[in-house]
Amino acid sequence: MTSTYAGIRENRPDTDTFLHLGGTSCDLADKFEKRCLQVADRTFSQGQQCQQINSLATFLTMEDSVLIVHSPQGCAGCVTAANDGYRVGQIHRGIRNPQNAHIIISNLDEQDVILGGEEKLRESIQIAIERHHPKVVFLFASCASGIIGDDIDAVAASEQTADGPVIIPIHCEGFKSNIPGSGFDVAFIALNKYLLKGEQLPTQKGLINLFAPVSISFADQYEMQRVLSDIGLSVNYIPFFSSYEKLRSIPAAEASTAICKVFGDEFMKTLYTDYGVPYAHTVMPIGLRNTDLWFKGIADLVGKGKEADAYIKRERERVLPKIEGIRRRLEGKRVFVCGGTGRSFAAAALIDDFGMKLVGLQTPTYDEDAQFDIRHLTSIHGDFLVDVANMQPYEQVNLVKRLKPDVFIGVPEWTARLGIPTTHVLDVKRPTMGYNGLLYLGEKIAEQIENPGFNVKLSRYANLPYKESWYGKDPFKFIKQQEPDDTALVREVVLT
Ligand code: SF4
Structure with missing residues (x-):
C-alpha cells in the first residue's frame, strides 16, 4: 500500500x-x-465538533460489527443522534423491530488515566465478541486514551485470533484535528490497513462504490441508486447499512464516487493508488446543477456519458415545470x-x-x-x-x-x-x-x-x-x- x-x-x-x-x-x-x-x-470558542463522532458515524450502521469507544463516558454522547437516524433508517428499509447500533464504551476513569486503561479495552473486546458475535470490531481512540498512551494497535494485534472477528483500531483522538472531516479519513485509513490490506480483486464491470455518510436518508439512497441504475450501473453502497462482505468487495468496483464532498474523498484517492479504482469527486447532488454535475462525473468516467445526457434531459423535462411552480413562491x-x-x-x-x-x-x-x-x-x-x-x-x-x-x-x-x-x-x-x-x-x-x-x-x-x-x-x-x-x-x- x-x-x-x-x-x-x-x-x-x-x-x-x-x-x-x-x-x-x-x-x-x-x-x-x-x-x-x-x-x-x-x-x-463556543462548542466545536470533534472528529471522533465522524469516525464512529462512518461504521455505525454496519450490520455485523461492534464499535468500542476507548474513552470516558461522555465522548460518545452525541452518537445518540446518529443512532436515532440509524433506527429510523432501518424502519424505512422495512425492518419492523429496529435495533440500536452495537456500541460499547470502555469508560475510562480517573484511576485508568493514572494506571492505564488497556485492560478495560481488552475486557470490552471480549464482551463485544461474546455478546454480538461480530465479524468486525472497531476500536476508537479518544483524547484520554491518546494522552495516557494506551496502545490500541498493540491491544488489537494481541486480541486478534485466526477465527475471530477482524479487530480494527482507529486513531480518532479529538485533539489531533480541528476539522471534523478528518474523522472520516482516519476510519478509512484503518479500514484499508486492516481489512482490505492491498489485496487486488477482479473488476466487476458496472459496479460503483457509492460512498455515503450516515446522514443520508433512505429516500436519498434510493434516489441515487435509481439514477445510476437507469444507465446500467449497480451500486455498492459504502459503508452506510453495509456489511463485512460489502466492505471486502470495495476494490472490485469499476469506479467510485461519493455523495458528500468530504466523505470518502481521500479514501477514493487511496483506492485509485492502491487498487487502480478510478473515482469521480465532483459535488454533492443537491439542486439541479449539482445533480447533473454529480451524475455526469461518474457516468463519463465509466463511458456512459451519452446515456447520462439523455437521462438528464428526460429528468429536467419532468421536474422543471414543478420547479417553476415552487419558484413562484420563493x-x-x-x-x-x-x-x-x-x-x-x-x-x-x-x-x-x-x-x-x-x-x-x-x-x-x-x-x-x-x-x-x-x-x-x-x-x-x-x-x-x-x-x-x-x-x-x-x-x-x-x-x-x-x-x-x-x-x-x-x-x-x-x-x-x-x-x-x-x-x-x-x-x-x-x-x-x-x-x-x-x-x-x-x-x-x-x-x-x-x-x-x-x-x-x-x-x-x-x-x-x-x-x-x-x-x-x-x-x-x-x-x-x-x-x-x-x-x-x-x-x-x-x-x-
Ligand atoms: S475525543 Fe476528545 S474532543 Fe472528542 S469528545 Fe472525547 S474528549 Fe472531547
Missing part, C-alpha cells in the same frame, strides 16, 4: 486550509487567490445557509433553482474546493457574507440578526429562536438529493416561509443566552489573526 496521508486534514500538503475567517465572499476569494489570507484563531427571498463543507455549498447553489438570493454562508473550512464554490456562488448571487466556523452559534445568530434573511437553511436550533423561518438540508429522514429531493426540499422551504408560526412563538418563550449588547458588536470580534511574531516564536521553539 502506497498511501502516506495520516488523516489530519489541516496537514494535507496539496492545499491550504483555513478554519477561522469572516468577511465578504469577494474579499476572501481574492485574498485566497493571491495567497494572502492570514492564519487566524478564535480567542473565544423568488427573491433572502437566504442564510449553514452546513458542513459539502452541504453548505450545495444548498447555496440549490437556492438559485428557486430564484432565491444568498446573503450569508457559514461553513467549517476554506480551501481550494471552497474557493471554487465561493467563486461560483458569487457569480450567481454577488457579494455575500462568509463565516468560516466549526459551530460557533454566537457568531451565527449575530450574523443572522444583522442580515435579516427570509429563511435560514441549516441546523436550526439557535436561529429558530430568533423567530425567522428555518429548515435544513442535513435530513436523515427525508429526501434532499437528486431530482426528486430537489422538489421535496423546495416544497419544504416554501412551507416554512409560508408557515413561520412555530418559530415566531418559540422566539417569544425561548430566549437565546446572549446579552442584547452582543448583537451590536462585530460578529468576527473574536477572530484574531496570528501575529507574524507568534509564527517566528513557534518556528524558533520548533528549531531549538
Whole structure:
C-alpha cells in the first residue's frame, strides 16, 4: 500500500486550509487567490465538533460489527443522534423491530488515566465478541486514551485470533484535528490497513462504490441508486447499512464516487493508488446543477456519458415545470445557509433553482474546493457574507440578526429562536438529493416561509443566552489573526 496521508486534514500538503475567517465572499476569494489570507484563531470558542463522532458515524450502521469507544463516558454522547437516524433508517428499509447500533464504551476513569486503561479495552473486546458475535470490531481512540498512551494497535494485534472477528483500531483522538472531516479519513485509513490490506480483486464491470455518510436518508439512497441504475450501473453502497462482505468487495468496483464532498474523498484517492479504482469527486447532488454535475462525473468516467445526457434531459423535462411552480413562491427571498463543507455549498447553489438570493454562508473550512464554490456562488448571487466556523452559534445568530434573511437553511436550533423561518438540508429522514429531493426540499422551504408560526412563538418563550449588547458588536470580534511574531516564536521553539 502506497498511501502516506495520516488523516489530519489541516496537514494535507496539496492545499491550504483555513478554519477561522469572516468577511465578504469577494474579499476572501481574492485574498485566497493571491495567497494572502492570514492564519487566524478564535480567542473565544463556543462548542466545536470533534472528529471522533465522524469516525464512529462512518461504521455505525454496519450490520455485523461492534464499535468500542476507548474513552470516558461522555465522548460518545452525541452518537445518540446518529443512532436515532440509524433506527429510523432501518424502519424505512422495512425492518419492523429496529435495533440500536452495537456500541460499547470502555469508560475510562480517573484511576485508568493514572494506571492505564488497556485492560478495560481488552475486557470490552471480549464482551463485544461474546455478546454480538461480530465479524468486525472497531476500536476508537479518544483524547484520554491518546494522552495516557494506551496502545490500541498493540491491544488489537494481541486480541486478534485466526477465527475471530477482524479487530480494527482507529486513531480518532479529538485533539489531533480541528476539522471534523478528518474523522472520516482516519476510519478509512484503518479500514484499508486492516481489512482490505492491498489485496487486488477482479473488476466487476458496472459496479460503483457509492460512498455515503450516515446522514443520508433512505429516500436519498434510493434516489441515487435509481439514477445510476437507469444507465446500467449497480451500486455498492459504502459503508452506510453495509456489511463485512460489502466492505471486502470495495476494490472490485469499476469506479467510485461519493455523495458528500468530504466523505470518502481521500479514501477514493487511496483506492485509485492502491487498487487502480478510478473515482469521480465532483459535488454533492443537491439542486439541479449539482445533480447533473454529480451524475455526469461518474457516468463519463465509466463511458456512459451519452446515456447520462439523455437521462438528464428526460429528468429536467419532468421536474422543471414543478420547479417553476415552487419558484413562484420563493423568488427573491433572502437566504442564510449553514452546513458542513459539502452541504453548505450545495444548498447555496440549490437556492438559485428557486430564484432565491444568498446573503450569508457559514461553513467549517476554506480551501481550494471552497474557493471554487465561493467563486461560483458569487457569480450567481454577488457579494455575500462568509463565516468560516466549526459551530460557533454566537457568531451565527449575530450574523443572522444583522442580515435579516427570509429563511435560514441549516441546523436550526439557535436561529429558530430568533423567530425567522428555518429548515435544513442535513435530513436523515427525508429526501434532499437528486431530482426528486430537489422538489421535496423546495416544497419544504416554501412551507416554512409560508408557515413561520412555530418559530415566531418559540422566539417569544425561548430566549437565546446572549446579552442584547452582543448583537451590536462585530460578529468576527473574536477572530484574531496570528501575529507574524507568534509564527517566528513557534518556528524558533520548533528549531531549538
Ligand atoms: S475525543 Fe476528545 S474532543 Fe472528542 S469528545 Fe472525547 S474528549 Fe472531547
